[in-house]
Amino acid sequence: MNENERQPVALTPEETLRYHRQIILPQVGPGGQERLKNASVLLVGVGGLGSPAALYLAAAGIGRLGVVDGDVVELSNLQRQVLHDTPSVGRSKTESAHRRIARINPDVEVHEYPVRLTSDNALSTLEGWDVVVDGSDNFPTRYLVNDACVLLGIPFVYGAIFRFEGQASVFAAPGGPCYRCLFRDPPPPDAVPSCAEAGVLGVLPGLVGTIQATEAIKLVLGIGQPLVGRLLLVDTLPMEFREVELRRDPDCVVCGEAPTITSLIDYEEFCGGATAPLAAPLERPRVPEIDVEELRSRLGSGRAPMILDVRENHEWRISNLGPYGARLLPLGRLQEILDELDPEIDLVIYCRTGHRSAIAVKQLSSVGFDRALNLRGGINEWARRIDPSLPTY
Amino acid sequence: MSGRDLVTVRVPEPLREFTGGRGQLHYDASTVDAVLEQIRRTEPLLAGRLFEDDGSVRGFINVFVDGRDLRHLAAGRRQVRPGSVVAIVPSVAGG
Structure with missing residues (x-):
């Protein structure tokens, strides 16, 4: 998306009324609301995490939302993917997202990308967006989003979930660490079960995706202390929120002082075949x-x-x-x-x-x-x- | 000795199948290296997931000692005390 030629647009009287509760916040004000209106946020994945993020970003008045997802809505998604509904089963998730966002806030401009993000389309898809929200559900896409955001200089809000636990942070912000600074290597294939295999509490992505939306809004407004250099750990069973400190890794292969990754790579291979030596001890043993x-x-x-x-x-x-x-x-x-x-x-x-x-x-x-x-x-x-x-x- | 007098190791969901479902382990130790050594000794299944053959922590797992990344802790700052929390944070991809 190339939006360089766009001119800032002021709030209409109706928008001033719609966003009144937000505008009266001293940290937002009319100027902040205009900033949201002129901002663009790209959601990679509109599933469990992308659903609440899209709902709140649309309601908050983000002017342009992009939705990237190559999947169709399935019945088993509806337990947690609250952007979609029963009549949307069988439709593309981007179409379903677009319809729902338009009903919540018709002033939001929605860009649909009904494809899986790949090394071939990532840079052109992500370019020009102010903030990216990563709600993807697999490791190749997570490393792809990270590398593309680092290369393009776009901060992205990370969220990931597993059963009852979630993680959130902001990566690739100026001076802050990236996803690779935290997780240098992907896990061996099949070492970490997916939500489809391991299950997930439906409300968990609601919590984490809403945190991601909060961080995206803070980044656009430039307020508060974003989760840069911090990893938030959410555990819903004891209902604990903890955080750990993250640091930029000077040896990081993509954002470090001498990066070796300066263009996108084959992420399927990186997360699969390329990890074979690491994977070997964890692969399914050959047994009778x-x-x-x-x-x-x-x-x-x-x-x-x-x-x-x-x-x-x-x-x-x-x-x-x-x-x-x-x-x-x-x-x-x-x-x-x-x-x-x-x-x-x-x-x-x-x-x-x-x-x-x-x-x-x-x-x-x-x-x-x-x-x-x-x-x-x-x-x-x-x-x-x-x-x-x-x-x- | 109660849990408060010991160092707590938090085991996240994805790794609990290697601890018999336990989410917390407790050790009497004064350094994080001693904690990791006790994990190797008492939880061989978990240790097999955490460590490379050379003893280093795998690249898709992080260990935080009272909120600080183990990889950034200098040799003189690896002490733990009763009540310290060693958090194991693996990469997860669910979305």
Whole structure:
């Protein structure tokens, strides 16, 4: 977006009324409200985090909002993505966002980018926006947003969530650290489950996304102390808000004193193949396996193995092989009960998809359990191919 | 010895499957290095997630000692005291 030729626009009488409660704040005033009206904020992702951010930024009177998202609205989004509604299921998220923002505040100019942000389109998409709000849901996009913002000199408001916990900060602000200063390397593929895999409390992105909107407004207005050089940690179960200090890393590869990344790279590779040496210790160990059909036939043959479920209690409640004698033993407690297990017995170990159970088989084989097998594909595969009455998750 | 007399290590959600679901660990230690060593000894699954083979903290995980980044703590400032909080902060991508 190139908006260099835009001229500042003053508030109309109706806008003065609409934003009255904000304008009477001494820190905002008519001048601040005009600044919001003439500002532009780009939301990368209009899902859990982008939803509340978009709602509040639109209501606050940000003049131009950009929405970048290549996904369509799904029913399972609605538990937390409050920008979208039931009639929007199946529509593109940017279209759904545009319609909703227009209903909240028709004065906001909305730019839709119904695509996934990539190295090819990121610089042209982000260029010209005053502030970026990162509400993406994957590591390649997060590193892409960071690098593009650093290269373009645009501050971005970071937010990320996992189950009951969230993080927020402001990166790439003048003099402040960037995302890479905090997280030098991406985690190995599959080392950190996504919300789709691990679940998320619906209201959590509401909290964190609203914090992101607050920070974006503060950046535009130039008021308060933005979360530059600070990482806010939100934990909703004890309801704790804590912060830790962040520093710019002089050796950072993108914002440091001698950057080696001066143009966008292949972020899928960076977060996947390029991390192979780091990933190796965490990758799913290669262990003896059994597939779901073979397990079923063994269960009916009189050669039934002992079955261990190494998931957590709440996962057991979703689905389990209890009717076949399975015993729940979360992976983290496996070491505690090794003495109770007979190394000579046939063991089949499962989890949700086969990752944790592979780790369990490896641990057991290292202490003499030579007859432990990993159930390939986990209980979800069992549900798909053997017992469709079981839910998958 | 109560939790207040010890150093608390906060384990975030993504890593609790490696501590049997525990969100806090407590250690009697006077330096953060001693805390990390006790994690290696008592929580091998967690340690496998936290540390590289050379003992350094992995690049997608940060350790903060009373709010300060471990990587920026000079050798003489790595003391902890009863009540200190060592926070493990991994990268998460959910949005």
